[in-house]
Amino acid sequence: MPVLRIWPRVSDTIDAILGAPSPMRTDLDFDRDGKQIGELQLPHSPHEDAWGVIPLPVAVLRNGAGPTALLVGGVHGDEYEGPIALSELVRRLDPKQIRGRLIVLPALNAPAVRVGRRTSPIDNLNLARAFPGDPHGTPTRQIAHYVARELLPRADFVLDLHAGGSSMEIMTVALLGHHGDPDIAARNEAAMRSFGAPLALAGTPGGGRTLIAAAARQDKICFAVELGCAGRVSPTALATARSGLAGFLAHAGIMSGEATPYTGPLWRIAGHDAFVYAPAAGVFEPIRALGEDVAAGEPAGCIHDLSQPARAPTQISFRRGGLMLARRAPGIVARGNCLAVVTAQVISV
Ligand SMILES: [Zn+2]
Structure with missing residues (x-):
């Protein structure tokens, strides 16, 4: 047919x-x-x-x-x-x-x-x-x-x-x-x-x-x-x-x-929550360095609003643990910019 x-x-x-x-x-x-x-x-x-x-x-x-x-x-x-x-x-x-x-x-x-x-x-x-x-x-x-x-x-x-x-x-x-x-x-x-x-x-x-x-x-x-x-x-x-x-x-x-x-071993980006995106515009202050092991829920850094000194920075956390593979280079960020790619897991040896 x-x-x-x-x-x-x-x-x-x-x-x-x-x-x-x-x-x-x-x-x-x-x-x-x-x-x-x-x-x-x-x-x-x-x-x-x-x-x-x-x-x-x-x-x-x-x-x-x-x-x-x-x-x-x-x-x-x-x-x-x-x-x-x-x-x-x-x-x-x-x-x-x-x-x-x-x-x-x-x-x-x-x-x-x-x-x-x-x-x-x-x-x-x-x-x-x-x-x-x-x-x-x-x-x-x-x-x-x-x-x-x-x-x-x-x-x-x-x-x-x-x-x-x-x-x-x-x-x-x-x-x-x-x-x-x-x-x-x-x-x-x-x-x-x-x-x-x-x-x-x-x-x-x-x-x-x-x-x-x-x-x-x-x-x-x-x-x-x-x-x-x-x-x-x-x-x-x-x-x-x-x-x-x-x-x-x-x-x-x-x-x-x-x-x-x-x-x-081979590593893998395990899912969408491996990516940390900016929830607000401002200047990103990272905490962790490339190659470090990070855990889910740990602070990844914060975003400062430099136009409002009375406002506390927006705190950012990793959504998944793993190896810190990549992070944003420029300080200034817009909402949605990728701040970090953290989750890489061993899938074979
Ligand atoms: Zn390229």
Whole structure:
């Protein structure tokens, strides 16, 4: 009996989106041996430039047959360790040092990277909430679509390098996306561990709209890493990025060398009450530091109303106990801002 479908399934919609060609172009040949450094060009026609393009930096390093790794930084423009480490890698590597291919996008949402902001100044969109994108959409949606349609199918491994950005302090942590196939899930976990980040979390924020979610839908071996935080460059996190890239590319069989994998447990953000949100506007005074163990009901800090000195600060408590994974970086907060992410629990060893 035929099934009457009154609304397309998500998978049908994604197939239709990825079936449409991208308006973006590049002069680089993804199948040529050697090192090519150039740009992806996104046609853009604002008031100032009728027939212009937005250039996005890209490099392709290839040395014969072998696996392909897609290495991405700059999905958010205020997260710097990934772009720095990936640009170094592109400059330093001789293609003869690799087997297979690297496709490197060190500053993927280039308009956001140019201004050091999480979102694009052109369309105000967050690229990590834009997948699978739209070839007829705004620039950020077109970038997501190009990656999902043209680059992910060429990749065996996908690594998405992030940091806490301007608004958040976060522990350096590798993030493992969900995959329903146990074999692929195990390979994802092995790849993630090979990076050697000091902490590993099962689950990624952003639902199905992230690059890693798009990669998982195409059964790519993929994970993300959160490096530094608060819109700064962290030398410690940059060192982790450099060693992590070397370990991961050795694990992938693209470079020689040995990984120093993370061997600890996987952690998980256990529920919505893991997040502490601001109940009032003001200035947040945190109490607990990243990496500390906190208990449900314990004070997380308070919010001061600096315009009313006679008013007592609003006290904030943790709703769930666990590891203090992240907290807000700027002092000033609006109602609903995320103040802390505390609950992470061991789910396997
Ligand atoms: Zn990010």
